Amino acid sequence: MKILHTSDWHVGKVLKGQSRVREHVDVLAQVVEIARAERPDLVIVAGDLYDTAAPTPDATKLVTRALSALRGTGAQVVAIGGNHDNGAALDALRPWADAAGVALRGSVRDTAADHIIDGETAGGERWRVVALPFLSQRYAVRAVEMYDLTAAEAVQTYADHLGRLMGRLAEDFDAPDRVHLITAHLTVVGARTGGGEREAHTVMGYAVPATIFPTSTHYVALGHLHRAQQVPGPCPVHYSGSPLAVDFGEEENVPSVSIVEVTAQTAARVRHVPVTAGTPLRTVRGTLEELGRIDDPDAWLRVYVRETPRAGLREEVQELLPRALEVRVDPEMLAAATTAPRTAQRAGRSPRDLFGDYLDSRGHADDDVRNLFNQLLEEVDG
Template sequence: MKILHTSDWHVGKVLKGQSRLDDQLKALTKVVEVAQAERPDLVLVAGDLYDTATPTADATRIVTRALTALRRTGAEVVAIGGNHDNGPALDALRSWAEAAGITLRGAVRGPADHFVTGHTRDGEEWRLVALPFLSQRYAVRAGELFELTAAEATQTYADHVARLIARLAEGFGADTVNLITSHLTVVGATMGGGEREAHTIMGYAVPSTVFPSSAHYVALGHLHRAQQVPGPAPVRYCGSPLAIDFGEEENVSSVSIVDVTATTTAKVREVVIEGPTPLRTVRGTLEQLSTLDPGDAWLRVYVSEPPRAGLREEVQALLPRALEVRIDPKLLPEAGAARPRIQRSGRSPGELFADYLAQKGHVDEPTVALFHRLHEEVVK
């Protein structure tokens, strides 16, 4: 059996005000091309199809066309909701998905809803636990499907997830390929840099022991860096097919191709996804920046000059593709450093503002003059 594992498309993601729909479309086109070349039996999309719970019409069009194109390769396609997705809204598309031959699971429902079965082209049977992202708020409600005791209801998020997976995995067979896909943070895994922090903190982290040894492969989404996680079964994040923001510029954008049978260990290959516009961080003075040739990359710029009025505009004139411009942190006062006490009594707002700028390492007469002009307009 061959599986294509992908996740964290984040279609609709806007980077510093710049739409990246073209890049997202290019990345998903490459994913489809990989599927066409590899001819997998099953495609698993492990959550975060969208970047927002209210995707635009263009984002919806890209996602539905990508899922349809993956199905047209002849593979079975199963997609689950992630923490960025609106689970109920995804479930509202299930009639469309079923008509297209796609299995879509947006939110956690009854146990039978999250156990999917099928056969490969060669007739090998596979069984899949498809568990969408589960918030702490709804973890107990999902657990109530199994008639929890009062003590069980007060257990941790990890306990509830482990109970759900264990219950769902009861349907695994001794002679079937047993699979799990979910959208989770696993203890010991490395974040990719662009994940939503509130859903990666330890309160949402689960140990890899929540996955049973009877699983042949665990296909995870949520962390954007491709990586294997030690566990009772092969547990893997496939990573995102494109860098979501500048914190991920060094990640390798990829999908995972998995070869496995009911009697052999899963073998995983990474297939790199190339084509989308790269993200790049550059540093230097204005003179140094003026000599750069960043190509078509979107840029984050750290300027090695003291802050002053108009500096951002000067940088963007040199580098029109600079989406983020910051002062090099080395030039700014250290956080927590002792600051002299400012005498406020009897001093004008302009003087206080100038002292504030000096403390921040931002000594710039045009900025002070602008403050004076604005203050005069306000007090008139």
């Protein structure tokens, strides 16, 4: 059978005030086109369909249409909730999903059978998917336990709970004539972060060892980390990565989806198909003169400007580079300026003098800023 594995769409993402809706429309349209070209038997969407737990109606429309379009290619579709998703809200969409032929699992349920999805390809290959949405540490480890445990004990308890849960869900992974699959949204020990994920849910406190997955699993389709990669484990464990770089920390990632070919008797073969419809993210550095020579009209830019900080510098940069979403003074310059900061004696000195010392220590000798501070101080004192 053939599987298309994708995850971490983050529909609704806003980057430095810039909506990415148009990009998401194009990116998901390309994912659907890849599905039409590859003709997979099964599409797995491994969580974080949305960027926020309160998606807009437009974001919901885009996600549901994308899932319907993937189902329309003839593939079976399984989708789970991630840590950015509202699991209960996804579960509320299940009547629509069931009618559309999409197996949608938003949150962990009490009934194990609810997380086991069986199917069969057009060629008669049987498959089973264990679908495990994101399970937070606070939910898996009761609050009273977390207060009583050390940090290391809480980590181990979370991993133990996930291991027992996975063992229970995959206890029938011994049928010799069936492809056994797992999809989950979590961090596995040994994986490399994608560079831009929010660290709150990717730190080691939420990481579990790959040994929680049974050796009889043919393929584990993970979401959560945005870099496409294989993780060492007792069976094939893969992240598909995000099809769109969601922030500048991910600019080196190659957005893609994973295509998996596997049978009950043969090992999974995985290849990555690039998704090119999104706008590239670039970080550039230079003086105003150097920035003026940059010609990259199709990328969103993060600019580190090598100029002394002054009022209006951001506007000058954005006039040169209209697609600059983030403008900062180069951190290397600031570090050099503060290598040996001068400690100001506060006693008996005016706020104007102290603020002037601060500006000097930051390499920000700008009379306009000093004058503005003086005006504000006069209004406060007035």
